Amino acid sequence: DQQVKQNSPSLSVQEGRISILNCDYTNSMFDYFLWYKKYPAEGPTFLISISSIKDKNEDGRFTVFLNKSAKHLSLHIVPSQPGDSAVYFCDKMDSSYKLIFGSGTRLLVRP
């Protein structure tokens, strides 16, 4: 049972434009969602999180939106930069603070 689904394996956007990465979930029992970024040959890096009681959280160029009725969340990056090119993981964190990873979306930001 894949609790967190990232249905788009890849996304390509032009530098300066908005990148929107999507994530669907199947189990409503969660406390937080977290987004991580991963470059090749490195460990994942924490970006931003959102709790189940909120519908939006932003940090600089990164904003995460949570739609509980649709069981959907998205990460917006504005403006996108070439250095944002990486794999992005949508992760669920339950009440025991364990992380469950999605399969990831590879973002390419074209100069």
Place this chain on the structure above:
Amino acid sequence: NAGVTQTPKFQVLKTGQSMTLQCAQDMNHEYMSWYRQDPGMGLRLIHYSVGAGITDQGEVPNGYNVSRSTTEDFPLRLLSAAPSQTSVYFCASSLSGQRTATYGYTFGSGTRLTVV
């Protein structure tokens, strides 16, 4: 430098051999975890610990053992390596409780393991 240190970075094992992947953190984090990442997949949780002396199983624990005798160290033991354990292994640590969700886990740079 503060952070999560994993050793070795690369390892080749023969089927049936045993080894220990080392993980150390100097941030006084309570929570520590081990993940594996296979091609085209997300990271899957192997084992985790919420403090010294406390460990529990994750999604894919079979074939792996862990112990947590100190806050700083969380080694992962492969008892009898199999080709299916060929993967990249990541160790992670975080502050406890609510702060885990706010600040996330800090990951090491990984150990690439090949079992032949």
